[in-house]
Amino acid sequence: MLRLGYKASAEQFGPRALLDFAVDAEENGFDSVFVSDHFQPWRHSDGHAPFAFAWLGATGERTKRVLLGTSVVTPTFRYHPAIVAQAFGTLGSLNPGRIILGVGTGEHLNEGALGIAWPDNKERFARLREAVKLIKLLWTEDSVTFDGEYYHTRNATIYDKPAAPIPVYIGAGGPQVAKYGGRAGDGLICTSGKGMELYSEQLLPSFAEGAAAEGRDAGKLDKMIEVKVSYDTDRGRAMEDTKIWAALALPADVKAGVDDPREMERLARQVESEAHKRWLVSSDPEEHLDQLRPYLELGFTHLVFHAPGNDQARFMKLYGSQILPRIRERWGST
DSSP states (O other): OOEEEEEEOTTTSOHHHHHHHHHHHHHTTOSEEEEOOOSSOSOSTTOOOOOHHHHHHHHHHHOSSOEEEESOBOTTTTSOHHHHHHHHHHHHHHSTTOEEEEEOOOOHHHHGGGTOOOOOHHHHHHHHHHHHHHHHHHHHOSSEEEEOSSOEEEEEOOOSOOSSOOOEEEEOSSHHHHHHHHHHOSEEEEESSSOHHIIIIIIHHHHHHHHHHTTOOGGGSEEEEEEEEEEOSSHHHHHHHGGGGGGGGSOHHHHTTOOOHHHHHHHHHTTGGGGGGGSEEESOHHHHHHHHHHHHHHTOOEEEEEOOSSOHHHHHHHIIIIIHHHHHHHHOOO
């Protein structure tokens, strides 16, 4: 079943505006709302970083049917995995069947500000695997004593949790983590704009391989991708809107060591003219469907649309009336 979601960008908007956007998303026909979890935003000027856990609690009370999730939480540095298990146990109890925990290995931008030494990819991945294991134990066992390489608990109990465990989606940018997602996750999360070969030859096959190794059917697991779309009836406006997210156009090795939004913003100014290249920019519905087609035909089952402009209400009305119905007509819906 195909799901079409909305990305609530906590780096760009404050908590109240973001909450109103989530309500608008539900009213305009989106199936899910996924929020980013940042301690610091990508840019200092007009930046925001509301606390995702608190925001999800409020959003659950203001909405009725949309799935709510994180894309993504890092359950390994700022938060002990047991605290993540407690937070999402509470959210799942408040909103049964509507909460998804999306997790990833993290970014220096969010952790470095707290004086956390940033380890290499190998350790970050090992921490993620151990954190997910502990979180699942806490959701399924009454008392958990856990002695891992990085995390420990003593007779720990999560007292408030839903009857059914909350789905855990694994954010992956490479085949190794994607394979782990297929083994241990309930879904995959990745982001658009990185070359179709990455998805067709690495991420999706590795996810399926990991699932098969555990006797699981990858066809029954959610394959989610955040799609960066700048859609407007005014093409010039759609192009201009992407500039606020110029940091996404920076090479990965340039961003990796930056933990100050001011420095990230300075670096991003140098590539503003390239910002649009990470987005599907269009002012025509049929052209835009052709831009989305490769992701749908590859087998992604959950597209979460991230729009860059400040007028998110305008985007959702346009997308809800012109794009979502066309996608559902051609590729199916929930």
